[in-house]
Amino acid sequence: MRTTKQSIHILPEEIASKIAAGEVIQRPASVVKECVENSVDADAKHIVIRIKDSGKTYMQIADDGSGISSTDITVAFERHATSKIRTYDDLEQIRTLGFRGEALASIAAVAQVEIRSRIIESEVGTVLKIEGGPKQSPEPTGMEHGTTITVKNLFYNTPARRNFLKTNATEFKHILETVQRAALANPEIAFTLTSDDSTVFSLGKSDLHTRIQELFGEELGEGLMECNEETDYLTVYGFLAKPEYSRRTRNEQFLFLNRRYIINRSINHAVYRAYEHLLIKGSYPFYVLFIDVDPSRIDVNIHPSKLEAKFDDERSVYGIITTIVRKTLARHDMMPSFTMIGQGEAVEQGLMNRERSSSTLHMLRVNPNTGEIIEEENAERESSPNLHLFRPDHYKSKGKEIESDIPGKIPEESYRQDRSTESGLIYQLHKKYILAQIRSGLMIIDQHVAHERILYERALKRFTSQNPSSQQLLFPETLELGHADVELVKEIQPLLQLLGFDLKIFSKNTIVIEGIPADVRPGYEHNILQKVLDEYRSNLDRQIDVRDNLAKSFACKTAIKSGDPLTDEEMRDLIDQLFATDMPYVCPHGRPVVIKLTVDELDKKFGRT
Ligand code: ADP
Numbered sequence: 164m165r166t167t168k169q170s171i172h173i174l175p176e177e178i179a180s181k182i183a184a185g186e187v188i189q190r191p192a193s194v195v196k197e198c199v200e201n202s203v204d205a206d207a208k209h210i211v212i213r214i215k216d217s218g219k220t221y222m223q224i225a226d227d228g229s230g231i232s233s234t235d236i237t238v239a240f241e242r243h244a245t246s247k248i249r250t251y252d253d254l255e256q257i258r259t260l261g262f263r264g265e266a267l268a269s270i271a272a273v274a275q276v277e278i279r280s281r282i283i284e285s286e287v288g289t290v291l292k293i294e295g296g297p298k299q300s301p302e303p304t305g306m307e308h309g310t311t312i313t314v315k316n317l318f319y320n321t322p323a324r325r326n327f328l329k330t331n332a333t334e335f336k337h338i339l340e341t342v343q344r345a346a347l348a349n350p351e352i353a354f355t356l357t358s359d360d361s362t363v364f365s366l367g368k369s370d371l372h373t374r375i376q377e378l379f380g381e382e383l384g385e386g387l388m389e390c391n392e393e394t395d396y397l398t399v400y401g402f403l404a405k406p407e408y409s410r411r412t413r414n415e416q417f418l419f420l421n422r423r424y425i426i427n428r429s430i431n432h433a434v435y436r437a438y439e440h441l442l443i444k445g446s447y448p449f450y451v452l453f454i455d456v457d458p459s460r461i462d463v464n465i466h467p468s469k470l471e472a473k474f475d476d477e478r479s480v481y482g483i484i485t486t487i488v489r490k491t492l493a494r495h496d497m498m499p500s501f502t503m504i505g506q507g508e509a510v511e512q513g514l515m516n517r518e519r520s521s522s523t524l525h526m527l528r529v530n531p532n533t534g535e536i537i538e539e540e541n542a543e544r545e546s547s548p549n550l551h552l553f554r555p556d557h558y559k560s561k562g563k564e565i566e567s568d569i570p571g572k573i574p575e576e577s578y579r580q581d582r583s584t585e586s587g588l589i590y591q592l593h594k595k596y597i598l599a600q601i602r603s604g605l606m607i608i609d610q611h612v613a614h615e616r617i618l619y620e621r622a623l624k625r626f627t628s629q630n631p632s633s634q635q636l637l638f639p640e641t642l643e644l645g646h647a648d649v650e651l652v653k654e655i656q657p658l659l660q661l662l663g664f665d666l667k668i669f670s671k672n673t674i675v676i677e678g679i680p681a682d683v684r685p686g687y688e689h690n691i692l693q694k695v696l697d698e699y700r701s702n703l704d705r706q707i708d709v710r711d712n713l714a715k716s717f718a719c720k721t722a723i724k725s726g727d728p729l730t731d732e733e734m735r736d737l738i739d740q741l742f743a744t745d746m747p748y749v750c751p752h753g754r755p756v757v758i759k760l761t762v763d764e765l766d767k768k769f770g771r772t
């Protein structure tokens with residue numbers, strides 16, 4: 164025991180209330196949160212928040228809500244004074260943000276407070292100052308109806324807590340986030356925030372979409388997908404941002420339960436799950452989602468901050484949220500199950516039914532001994548490195564050369580038969596972009612990054628499949644490398660081998676390449692290993708994982724380039740394969756692969772409504 168034992172005694176009210184205040188008021192932002200919530204509960208139409216020194220010396224929250232009568236005003240500052248519930252049962256049906264009756268008492272315990280309030284029925288308002296010491300008596304004052312609370316010198320009487328305050332930048336950020344959340348939760352209320360006499364924002368009464376746009380920018384506004392679903396258990400509405408608008412942090416995920424901002428990792432995860440394959444590693448979807456449930460099915464009274472909430476059935480909520488988010492993504496073609504117009508045939512396969520994807524990567528394998536042609540539908544099944552592998556599109560574009568390489572002739576029809584998507588509009592723009600008509604409008608694909616995505620995923624699979632697929636070179640290539648490069652090759656040789664590079668280290672600075680990966684397009688063979696190694700080395704300082712680096716370097720150097728002409732067939736193949744990948748919408752470096760322009764957007768641009 165560090166202290167001598169004392170007799171048990173009741174703490175003086177002043178100390179007790181300072182301790183209790185600590186639970187509710189931790190920093191300036193807590194004052195803003197509590198007072199803004201009171202204004203919302205009072206049905207304010209406009210809430211004005213003014214702060215100085217990031218709230219450390221001055222905060223004022225003014226509203227035009229219902230006000231407090233002169234008889235109630237002193238009571239409002241008593242601990243557990245609330246007008247919002249009367250009985251414990253009321254808690255079950257709680258619809259207001261406040262109910263614990265602690266905020267005003269807590270603020271008054273640790274700061275110098277002045278409250279001015281007028282109810283609409285009264286001609287004059289009341290002003291009351293509470294600055295430690297004995298309570299002063301309320302005085303009449305002339306004012307508009309509503310309530311204005313001014314809070315000065317937070318923690319003036321608790322120096323230890325004052326010393327815990329962070330820098331102005333940090334405390335400001337907390338206040339900004341607090342007001343943003345309130346503004347998102349209540350788009351029908353106008354909000355003004357000023358800091359050291361300059362306006363941070365001034366938001367008029369509006370709708371949720373506009374509010375999000377005002378707070379987070381026009382651009383994001385364009386990438387929002389509306390969500391609105393109702394089940395027996397709950398209602399979900401709000402906006403989800405398209406995957407390409409994802410954020411680097413989780414900070415912009417706004418979840419409101421019965422209009423109260425909450426943090427709930429399970430629901431956050433449920434949303435994330437639905438997006439899963441659409442996101443680049445380390446990025447998070449932006450969303451503003453409102454969940455409304457019968458208040459009796461949740462408990463928000465877990466902590467005085469009321470930031471956490473519990474559902475009586477977390478599991479089904481998780482499932483419902485994932486399903487709803489997926490549905491929204493699908494409705495906006497984010498998980499495309501759309502068809503090429505003109506043919507009514509599914510060209511792109513939806514991510515949702517990716518498992519049964521008819522990824523028509525037809526591989527024509529030619530047995531070099533017999534000249535027999537084997538057609539395979541699935542790239543995964545290709546295996547024996549002693550077989551030459553040709554993609555039909557290679558054959559088509561480079562038909563002559565290949566034909567002379569192999570005994571026997573490849574009948575063009577053998578792969579043509581399956582490819583009945585001849586019609587359906589598709590167009591190559593400036594030998595760079597593929598334009599394809601889809602149900603909702605126009606899809607624009609960057610041919611290089613699309614192919615990069617395909618090759619990148621294929622390379623990663625090869626590393627784990629132990630099934631290299633190599634095309635033997637007729638004339639082995641001898642490569643003179645620096646000593647360092649040879650060392651590098653030695654280091655990653657097993658992976659190069661799995662990728663399909665069949666090579667021998669000949670001497671200290673010479674290697675001989677006998678085979679290259681089957682994925683290397685005709686015309687791209689020359690110096691391909693050297694190019695991949697250069698790219699690999701240039702990525703080293705970014706310290707990415709060895710496999711990831713190699714897969715990226717390989718994909719980057721082997722992919723179709725901008726400037727390569729493509730036939731219709733090749734474009735269709737590329738689209739097929741792209742939508743069979745895990746993340747068709749972003750390239751391995753995080754650039755977008757697909758952009759969609761919907762007919763709706765075009766109509767808007769042309770002023771058709
Ligand atoms: P709670 O919000 O949990 O009821 P508070 O301590 O925050 O507790 O507020 C106490 C009471 O003061 C509220 O129940 C409400 O009646 C009144 N009140 C506080 N702020 C306002 C306001 N801005 N407008 C109208 N009434 C208010």
Ligand code: MG
Binds near residue numbers: 197201266267
């Ligand atoms: Mg309150």
